[in-house]
Amino acid sequence: MTKQKKKPKIYDYFKETEDPYAGGVAWCPGCTLELTARFVPKVLGNDIILVGCPCCAAPVLYGQNLGTWHRLSYFSSLMTGVASSATGISRYYRKIGRDATVVCFTGDGCSADVGFQPLSGAAERNERIIYITYDNEGYMNTGYQRSSTTPMGASTSTTPAGTISHGKPTPAKNVPLLMAMQGAAYAATATLSHLDDFARKLTKARQKIKEGFVYIHVFSPCVMGWRIEADMSIQVCRMAVRTNYFPLWEAENGRFRLTHEVSSPKPVQEYLRLIRKFSHLKETEINEFQQMVDRKYAVIKRLCVTE
Numbered sequence: 210m211t212k213q214k215k216k217p218k219i220y221d222y223f224k225e226t227e228d229p230y231a232g233g234v235a236w237c238p239g240c241t242l243e244l245t246a247r248f249v250p251k252v253l254g255n256d257i258i259l260v261g262c263p264c265c266a267a268p269v270l271y272g273q274n275l276g277t278w279h280r281l282s283y284f285s286s287l288m289t290g291v292a293s294s295a296t297g298i299s300r301y302y303r304k305i306g307r308d309a310t311v312v313c314f315t316g317d318g319c320s321a322d323v324g325f326q327p328l329s330g331a332a333e334r335n336e337r338i339i340y341i342t343y344d345n346e347g348y349m350n351t352g353y354q355r356s357s358t359t360p361m362g363a364s365t366s367t368t369p370a371g372t373i374s375h376g377k378p379t380p381a382k383n384v385p386l387l388m389a390m391q392g393a394a395y396a397a398t399a400t401l402s403h404l405d406d407f408a409r410k411l412t413k414a415r416q417k418i419k420e421g422f423v424y425i426h427v428f429s430p431c432v433m434g435w436r437i438e439a440d441m442s443i444q445v446c447r448m449a450v451r452t453n454y455f456p457l458w459e460a461e462n463g464r465f466r467l468t469h470e471v472s473s474p475k476p477v478q479e480y481l482r483l484i485r486k487f488s489h490l491k492e493t494e495i496n497e498f499q500q501m502v503d504r505k506y507a508v509i510k511r512l513c514v515t516e
């Protein structure tokens with residue numbers, strides 16, 4: 210009888226036991242950005258160089274007054290220069306013969322909009338960097354404005370639901386798909402409700418960076434901007450996956466694969482009703498939202514190869 214391969218446990222992926230962050234940090238309670246920022250070095254290790262910019266991550270990573278809340282190496286760039294700064298750092302270390310893992314860590318406003326050109330350039334040049342976007346679907350640090358990854362219908366401070374505007378009128382830009390289409394060595398989606406999947410993808414990122422550009426897009430609910438309770442953020446992540454609103458997939462050198470296929474997806478309404486930024490949506494708009502989710506999922510599904 211052939212022995213079945215044992216499924217790795219989450220701790221098997223952990224490289225580090227020492228948490229490089231302070232116990233108390235300046236993020237909102239229940240923020241998934243905090244959990245992502247803590248999880249990434251657990252798997253990638255503390256010997257990484259983080260590159261970031263102004264965003265909700267910055268108060269902790271960059272620090273305030275005379276202190277920071279972590280012991281990682283951190284380089285702060287402008288929002289327009291994260292991927293290009295990371296390119297310089299990565300190339301410099303390779304030139305002096307040192308193996309450095311350069312990890313960009315930004316919000317979606319940077320990767321999808323303000324810093325998209327250097328991100329796209331780095332992907333096209335196949336730079337040896339790992340770029341992680343925590344996607345809270347808006348510019349949260351500056352007051353919950355819409356970004357190009359804000360979904361259609363969401364109420365934000367610049368697309369408020371009211372008598373004139375009824376939420377964002379256009380659908381979200383699919384940045385991970387664009388990165389995969391640009392030929393990234395590895396592109397993937399991840400979220401905190403599926404930690405094994407996330408950990409496996411980070412582990413793979415570590416290997417694939419030797420070949421070239423790696424992009425991981427992390428679905429990250431924002432308790433303040435989305436108007437959810439602090440203890441609900443993981444439930445929201447889980448429902449995003451269960452409804453196919455946020456499918457989990459990876460693309461290795463252009464070969465797509467669903468990493469967690471949902472057998473009977475729930476209606477997207479069950480996701481929408483958890484989040485107050487969608488509470489104004491009427492039945493017709495929820496139906497349109499469902500169609501949009503189905504269309505986006507069908508695109509990914511058709512791109513997937515059967516093993």
Ligand SMILES: Cc1ncc(C[n+]2csc(CCOP(=O)(O)OP(=O)(O)O)c2C)c(N)n1
Nearest residue numbers: 263264265288316317318319347348349350
């Ligand atoms: C070029 C430039 N434009 C605008 C700003 C102002 N700004 C600072 S933080 C921020 C929001 C960043 O949003 P995002 O990248 O989505 O991260 P989040 O705040 O959601 O964590 C903006 C617009 C800036 N610092 N630089």
Ligand code: SF4
Nearest residue numbers: 237240265431432433
């Ligand atoms: S505003 Fe949102 S993304 Fe920013 S720290 Fe608070 S919960 Fe996190």
